[in-house]
Amino acid sequence: MTVAWEATLSAEMSPVDRLHAFLDFYAGMVKEHPFMTVLVEDLDLMRSFGEKTEEIRVSQIGGPLDQLLRDGVAAGQFRPLDPRAALWVVFGLLDTVYLLMPKVMNAPGPLDDPVLAEETKQFIVRGLGAVGAADERG
Numbered sequence: 001m002t003v004a005w006e007a008t009l010s011a012e013m014s015p016v017d018r019l020h021a022f023l024d025f026y027a028g029m030v031k032e033h034p035f036m037t038v039l040v041e042d043l044d045l046m047r048s049f050g051e052k053t054e055e056i057r058v059s060q061i062g063g064p065l066d067q068l069l070r071d072g073v074a075a076g077q078f079r080p081l082d083p084r085a086a087l088w089v090v091f092g093l094l095d096t097v098y099l100l101m102p103k104v105m106n107a108p109g110p111l112d113d114p115v116l117a118e119e120t121k122q123f124i125v126r127g128l129g130a131v132g133a134a135d136e137r138g
Contacts, residue, residue: 001029002025002063002064005021005025005064006064008021009021014075014077015068015069015071015072015075015077015078016072016077016078016125016130018064018068018071019068019072019124019125019128019130020121020125022064022065022068023094023120023121023124023125026094026098027098027110027111027117030098030099030111031111036099037099037103041099041100041103062087062091065087065090065091066083066084066087069081069083069086069087069128070083072128072130077130078128078129078130079128079129081128081129086128089127090124090128093120093123093124094120094124097109097110097116097120098110098111098120
């Protein structure tokens with residue numbers, strides 16, 4: 001899925017635009033694949049997944065995010081940051097807000113609440129220190 005998604009991106013897209021596209025891709029993946037919720041809820045399964053995290057992160061799941069973070073810093077579109085740390089923070093926030101909190105709070109999450117979805121996106125974009133007009137979509 002990640003490879004197919006990356007193929008849809010234009011070479012002219014800025015890192016900020018790619019970040020917005022990645023956040024939309026994540027939401028779509030979570031909505032279309034309930035396994036994501038099971039993975040996050042089952043600690044034993046998550047630990048097993050974690051044993052392969054570095055291999056999987058680089059090759060499939062986090063690779064595009066890692067690269068766009070690096071590109072954004074290099075282009076001056078994101079504040080200076082450690083891409084590996086930012087990757088952990090972004091995925092931790094997304095998994096928590098999209099997958100865990102709706103169950104914990106017994107309330108609609110970003111998949112069912114467009115305002116919450118947009119606020120989550122803007123929180124991440126602004127947290128990375130994105131600059132320019134592309135981060136002012138919301």
